[in-house]
Amino acid sequence: MTKKTVGYVHLEWQCPACGARNKGVDKICHSCSAAQPDDVQFEQVAQETLIQDEQLIAQAKAGPDVHCPFCGTRNSSKADQCSQCLADLSEAKAREAGQVVGAHQKNAAPDVACSFCGTMNSAAARHCVHCGAALPKAAPEAAAKPQVKRATGMSKTARFVLFGLLGLVVVACIAVMVLSSRTEEVVGEVQGVSWEYAVAIEALMPVEDEEWRDRVPDDADILSCQQEVRRTQANPAPGAVEVCGTPYTVDTGTGVGEVVQDCEYQVYDDYCTFTALQWREFDLASLAGDDLDPDWPNPSLAQDQRLGEETETYEVIFDADGRSYTYQPDDLNEFTQFEAGSRWILEINTFNAVRSVTPDR
Ligand SMILES: [Zn+2]
Ligand SMILES: [Zn+2]
Numbered sequence: 001m002t003k004k005t006v007g008y009v010h011l012e013w014q015c016p017a018c019g020a021r022n023k024g025v026d027k028i029c030h031s032c033s034a035a036q037p038d039d040v041q042f043e044q045v046a047q048e049t050l051i052q053d054e055q056l057i058a059q060a061k062a063g064p065d066v067h068c069p070f071c072g073t074r075n076s077s078k079a080d081q082c083s084q085c086l087a088d089l090s091e092a093k094a095r096e097a098g099q100v101v102g103a104h105q106k107n108a109a110p111d112v113a114c115s116f117c118g119t120m121n122s123a124a125a126r127h128c129v130h131c132g133a134a135l136p137k138a139a140p141e142a143a144a145k146p147q148v149k150r151a152t153g154m155s156k157t158a159r160f161v162l163f164g165l166l167g168l169v170v171v172a173c174i175a176v177m178v179l180s181s182r183t184e185e186v187v188g189e190v191q192g193v194s195w196e197y198a199v200a201i202e203a204l205m206p207v208e209d210e211e212w213r214d215r216v217p218d219d220a221d222i223l224s225c226q227q228e229v230r231r232t233q234a235n236p237a238p239g240a241v242e243v244c245g246t247p248y249t250v251d252t253g254t255g256v257g258e259v260v261q262d263c264e265y266q267v268y269d270d271y272c273t274f275t276a277l278q279w280r281e282f283d284l285a286s287l288a289g290d291d292l293d294p295d296w297p298n299p300s301l302a303q304d305q306r307l308g309e310e311t312e313t314y315e316v317i318f319d320a321d322g323r324s325y326t327y328q329p330d331d332l333n334e335f336t337q338f339e340a341g342s343r344w345i346l347e348i349n350t351f352n353a354v355r356s357v358t359p360d361r
């Protein structure tokens with residue numbers, strides 16, 4: 001984040017002795033001549049216009065004012081002697097600075113009515129133009145707060161139904177788990193076996209993809225590119241787009257506020273659509289049989305083709321007292337044990353699925 005200065009504006013302070021509002025640059029109350037104490041903060045004026053006076057801006061940049069250790073009077077940071085009592089200011093305490101006083105009040109504030117005579121006065125005025133009475137501080141223009149829309153909650157009925165359904169699903173899952181874990185044993189005889197071996201055939205094919213230009217493979221064909229935000233960084237860079245937040249006013253400790261903006265920088269880059277050759281499955285060669293001696297297919301490959309993923313599936317059909325059960329061995333080693341006519345103890349669950357097999361000795 002980079003802090004950018006938009007400009008400088010006048011602040012004001014309220015005299016704790018008489019309640020009068022004073023210009024920020026005034027160190028002594030214009031109404032009762034009391035000095036501004038160091039614990040009386042500067043505030044925003046109702047409408048902030050940027051100061052054009054270079055000398056005043058230079059003063060604001062010079063550093064926070066100091067308070068005389070003897071009489072408390074506010075003096076500029078450059079002063080050696082107190083303007084009020086001529087005391088030495090080398091030990092003087094600087095005002096606090098850097099606090100945010102509020103969002104920059106750029107727009108005109110509504111007029112203020114005098115509480116004595118009712119005359120409408122501009123928001124910037126501190127005294128009634130008609131009767132001279134001190135005017136109340138105008139309310140700063142309300143900052144347009146983003147309207148946060150609350151997600152509309154589900155109705156009670158919908159929630160009730162949803163929880164009901166969830167409950168049913170949980171009950172069903174538990175039932176399936178319980179039922180499938182309940183098993184019984186039967187003795188089965190191998191009726192038949194089958195196997196299928198398949199191997200994918202892959203070919204180099206043009207595949208469309210998207211990537212930043214410097215990451216596009218060398219052999220790819222770029223179809224089109226467009227500028228997109230690649231990253232956002234704190235500091236400016238050539239060609240980067242500056243994105244700044246709402247300006248706000250910071251107390252400089254001099255009666256003048258600095259209007260600043262936090263900015264970041266969006267760096268753009270070419271994001272491209274391209275086609276590049278990639279290995280993709282385009283055919284499947286398979287062999288199947290009903291013996292215990294499976295064989296891998298051996299397809300002839302054209303140029304720019306290669307063999308891909310291999311899959312093997314085995315199946316054994318048992319007969320147990322006239323009922324038939326299917327079992328799928330994991331690998332060839334297990335599969336070759338199922339000689340036709342051999343007898344096995346089958347563990348069967350409630351859904352007639354074979355959970356495990358062991359030789360019947
Ligand atoms: Zn006063
Ligand atoms: Zn003094």
Ligand SMILES: [Zn+2]
Pocket residue numbers: 114115116117118119128129130131132133
């Ligand atoms: Zn008045």
